[in-house]
Amino acid sequence: MNTSTSLAECVDGQRFWYDMLEQATIGALTPRGLRRLALDENDNRARCWLVDQGRTLGCEAFYDAMGNVFLRREGLDPSLPPLLIGSHLDSQPSAGSYDGTLGVLAGLAVLRALQASDLPHQRPVEVVSWTNEEGARFAPGASGSSWFAGQREAASILDTVDDDGVRFADALTTCLAQLDAHEVSYRPDPFIPYAFLELHIEQGPVLESLGVPACAVKGIQGVNWYSIAVNGQANHAGTTPEHARRDAFTGAHQLITAFREAVAEHGESVRFTIGKFALEPNATNTIPQQATFSIDLRHPSAAVLTSLDNAFQRLAAETWSGCNVELTVSSRVPPVEFDEQLVETLDASVKKYAPDAPQLVSGAFHDAIHLAHQCPTAMLFMPCRSGISHHPDEHIEREDAEVAVSAMADAVGTLLVR
Amino acid sequence: MNTSTSLAECVDGQRFWYDMLEQATIGALTPRGLRRLALDENDNRARCWLVDQGRTLGCEAFYDAMGNVFLRREGLDPSLPPLLIGSHLDSQPSAGSYDGTLGVLAGLAVLRALQASDLPHQRPVEVVSWTNEEGARFAPGASGSSWFAGQREAASILDTVDDDGVRFADALTTCLAQLDAHEVSYRPDPFIPYAFLELHIEQGPVLESLGVPACAVKGIQGVNWYSIAVNGQANHAGTTPEHARRDAFTGAHQLITAFREAVAEHGESVRFTIGKFALEPNATNTIPQQATFSIDLRHPSAAVLTSLDNAFQRLAAETWSGCNVELTVSSRVPPVEFDEQLVETLDASVKKYAPDAPQLVSGAFHDAIHLAHQCPTAMLFMPCRSGISHHPDEHIEREDAEVAVSAMADAVGTLLVR
Numbered sequence: 001m002n003t004s005t006s007l008a009e010c011v012d013g014q015r016f017w018y019d020m021l022e023q024a025t026i027g028a029l030t031p032r033g034l035r036r037l038a039l040d041e042n043d044n045r046a047r048c049w050l051v052d053q054g055r056t057l058g059c060e061a062f063y064d065a066m067g068n069v070f071l072r073r074e075g076l077d078p079s080l081p082p083l084l085i086g087s088h089l090d091s092q093p094s095a096g097s098y099d100g101t102l103g104v105l106a107g108l109a110v111l112r113a114l115q116a117s118d119l120p121h122q123r124p125v126e127v128v129s130w131t132n133e134e135g136a137r138f139a140p141g142a143s144g145s146s147w148f149a150g151q152r153e154a155a156s157i158l159d160t161v162d163d164d165g166v167r168f169a170d171a172l173t174t175c176l177a178q179l180d181a182h183e184v185s186y187r188p189d190p191f192i193p194y195a196f197l198e199l200h201i202e203q204g205p206v207l208e209s210l211g212v213p214a215c216a217v218k219g220i221q222g223v224n225w226y227s228i229a230v231n232g233q234a235n236h237a238g239t240t241p242e243h244a245r246r247d248a249f250t251g252a253h254q255l256i257t258a259f260r261e262a263v264a265e266h267g268e269s270v271r272f273t274i275g276k277f278a279l280e281p282n283a284t285n286t287i288p289q290q291a292t293f294s295i296d297l298r299h300p301s302a303a304v305l306t307s308l309d310n311a312f313q314r315l316a317a318e319t320w321s322g323c324n325v326e327l328t329v330s331s332r333v334p335p336v337e338f339d340e341q342l343v344e345t346l347d348a349s350v351k352k353y354a355p356d357a358p359q360l361v362s363g364a365f366h367d368a369i370h371l372a373h374q375c376p377t378a379m380l381f382m383p384c385r386s387g388i389s390h391h392p393d394e395h396i397e398r399e400d401a402e403v404a405v406s407a408m409a410d411a412v413g414t415l416l417v418r
Numbered sequence: 419m420n421t422s423t424s425l426a427e428c429v430d431g432q433r434f435w436y437d438m439l440e441q442a443t444i445g446a447l448t449p450r451g452l453r454r455l456a457l458d459e460n461d462n463r464a465r466c467w468l469v470d471q472g473r474t475l476g477c478e479a480f481y482d483a484m485g486n487v488f489l490r491r492e493g494l495d496p497s498l499p500p501l502l503i504g505s506h507l508d509s510q511p512s513a514g515s516y517d518g519t520l521g522v523l524a525g526l527a528v529l530r531a532l533q534a535s536d537l538p539h540q541r542p543v544e545v546v547s548w549t550n551e552e553g554a555r556f557a558p559g560a561s562g563s564s565w566f567a568g569q570r571e572a573a574s575i576l577d578t579v580d581d582d583g584v585r586f587a588d589a590l591t592t593c594l595a596q597l598d599a600h601e602v603s604y605r606p607d608p609f610i611p612y613a614f615l616e617l618h619i620e621q622g623p624v625l626e627s628l629g630v631p632a633c634a635v636k637g638i639q640g641v642n643w644y645s646i647a648v649n650g651q652a653n654h655a656g657t658t659p660e661h662a663r664r665d666a667f668t669g670a671h672q673l674i675t676a677f678r679e680a681v682a683e684h685g686e687s688v689r690f691t692i693g694k695f696a697l698e699p700n701a702t703n704t705i706p707q708q709a710t711f712s713i714d715l716r717h718p719s720a721a722v723l724t725s726l727d728n729a730f731q732r733l734a735a736e737t738w739s740g741c742n743v744e745l746t747v748s749s750r751v752p753p754v755e756f757d758e759q760l761v762e763t764l765d766a767s768v769k770k771y772a773p774d775a776p777q778l779v780s781g782a783f784h785d786a787i788h789l790a791h792q793c794p795t796a797m798l799f800m801p802c803r804s805g806i807s808h809h810p811d812e813h814i815e816r817e818d819a820e821v822a823v824s825a826m827a828d829a830v831g832t833l834l835v836r
Contacts, residue, residue: 244805
């Protein structure tokens with residue numbers, strides 16, 4: 001057997017689903033859902049469970065200085081950089097059992113398929129579970145992948161503290177000791193993979209609405225966060241005529257209308273959200289003296305984000321209903337475009353199962369955003385019901401998952417014979 | 419002396435201003451401002467001070483069952499209903515010394531002018547200070563005038579409780595006992611006055627901006643209060659495309675734009691204020707599931723208010739960005755139009771001093787809103803600096819006040835010879 005199609009045919013969908021059900025018992029909530037916070041007891045047990053699965057396939061297991069766990073299926077040429085597949089096993093406090101785990105167990109399913117197919121491959125294949133992607137216990141998240149890809153210093157990660165005052169470094173020591181006791185090999189340093197692939201639930205409604213079981217992901221949107229204050233003058237709502245007002249709500253309303261018009265020039269792909277809004281003094285019969293609000297602005301193109309950033313700054317420099325405006329950029333994360341060739345490879349594999357599959361841009365962050373700085377990287381998405389994640393109601397269809405995992409295996413087959 | 423002009427000429431502006439300064443010491447704040455909460459020690463002292471001023475003019479003092487205090491200058495025919503002039507002596511917690519007091523002491527200045535002029539008049543003239551106009555200690559306000567005019571039952575007023583748990587009834591008992599001890603006559607019941615006149619600071623910016631020292635007030639705006647909830651669906655700001663959103667902020671924004679368009683059809687005289695606004699869950703990267711806001715809508719015409727009320731209800735029945743809307747009318751106070759002839763009398767008197775004086779509609783409530791249901795009623799306004807009131811910065815110009823009081827005396831002269 002040496003064609004990519006054959007590797008996909010060797011995926012054991014039933015076994016994959018059984019793996020999904022089994023891991024979901026580690027940290028299960030009653031009556032449903034999952035709580036497996038980074039480096040807690042369940043997260044560490046999940047690491048050992050993953051190691052055990054790899055060992056039954058003859059894979060060696062490794063952990064690194066950040067507690068990332070790797071299962072290695074050796075290649076005919078062990079000196080070649082490995083093809084890396086994975087995601088994360090940690091969860092939000094009250095989560096479903098698919099976010100992250102799906103990508104790790106898709107990698108495991110590929111290892112099982114490689115074992116079953118006996119496909120000869122020069123380069124090694126490794127499955128990884130990255131430490132603390134969620135950032136729910138230790139913020140910010142993506143600790144393991146950002147450190148691995150050289151995007152963040154270890155010291156800044158080790159010093160973070162959870163709500164109970166536990167340092168990341170101390171929780172990590174416990175985790176590494178358990179992996180030691182489980183006789184997992186210590187391979188402290190990062191390396192440059194041949195490529196990184198990650199399957200994840202979409203966490204949005206698009207695939208479900210299209211009725212498509214999977215798709216290639218060509219990048220991750222950039223996001224700018226803004227804090228805006230519109231400063232007017234408080235006055236009596238009954239006695240102050242329109243022309244004598246400096247109404248901060250009216251100013252904010254007009255400014256937001258102008259922001260929306262600027263956004264509309266860039267079409268449907270811009271995501272513009274006002275999630276926070278407050279008035280001072282916030283009384284029914286008092287003209288507001290201040291309106292404050294947030295903007296979450298996302299787009300896959302750095303050029304579009306820059307253009308809108310300029311437009312927002314320009315509009316904020318104007319006066320609105322007699323009010324001046326202070327605009328602060330509280331965060332700027334540039335977009336990531338995944339490796340074009342790798343995206344095409346994934347897309348071709350997906351389309352064997354779903355000819356109408358789109359290529360999406362991820363609206364949320366993933367470990368892949370960091371790996372993209374380290375090696376050719378791309379992702380697969382699969383639908384989740386109503387776009388819900390980070391909640392016990394998170395749900396995927398087994399049939400969709402089997403297609404997604406088969407597409408992943410198909411792409412791996414292609415990459416291994418390239 | 420028997421012309422109206424001569425009564426105005428008998429106004430002693432210096433004495434009036436001295437009265438204003440003296441009353442401002444009762445409950446004075448350091449470094450400036452006034453705190454004279456309804457039925458507190460200072461409010462009761464102010465009543466006795468007013469009684470003392472009236473007695474030096476030979477007026478008999480009365481109090482009624484609600485603690486309203488009256489100074490009566492007898493007419494040649496004591497059986498005629500008296501002409502009533504006044505306002506209130508109580509204040510907000512951190513107030514200036516003009517709101518309310520001005521209208522009582524303008525009445526006192528008229529009594530002094532009548533005394534000085536020796537003008538014969540058939541009907542009695544009374545000056546009144548109404549109890550608890552402000553509603554700052556016991557809400558709602560205008561207790562004395564609303565009860566006097568039959569707009570509100572005594573029981574519902576007596577049962578209100580202040581923040582310290584003191585009942586209005588008990589505070590009133592203390593007040594009435596002090597008036598008794600001060601040998602003020604008890605005249606328990608309301609009566610029908612010949613007319614009621616009230617001078618008040620504008621509490622808005624119009625007269626100051628016109629440079630006009632006083633004007634007649636032809637009515638009090640009606641006000642409708644609305645509570646609006648726009649119900650959408652919370653979702654991830656990054657992963658949810660525009661067409662799949664039910665963004666409660668966007669829905670509220672569009673609905674408010676439509677409200678504003680409906681308001682604009684009725685011109686500049688509508689006062690439309692959104693003073694409260696809140697989002698749920700109010701997080702930067704979450705599409706809001708609910709937006710709630712208030713509307714304070716005012717207009718002098720009941721027909722315009724009804725028309726806008728219908729428009730608002732119609733718009734709220736539509737769907738906005740996929741969100742449904744709940745609109746609740748939390749309060750509806752119809753406009754009051756003052757007695758046309760009385761307004762013209764005041765206007766004619768004002769124009770002797772300020773030919774360019776407009777006729778305004780009051781944006782705020784006053785005791786006169788209740789008296790208007792009882793007898794012909796009208797008001798005079800005078801400017802206050804920057805429209806500020808309910809604040810120690812409240813300020814009026816002595817020259818303006820003297821014009822306003824002279825205009826009041828002039829109108830009283832006209833009414834007494836009519």
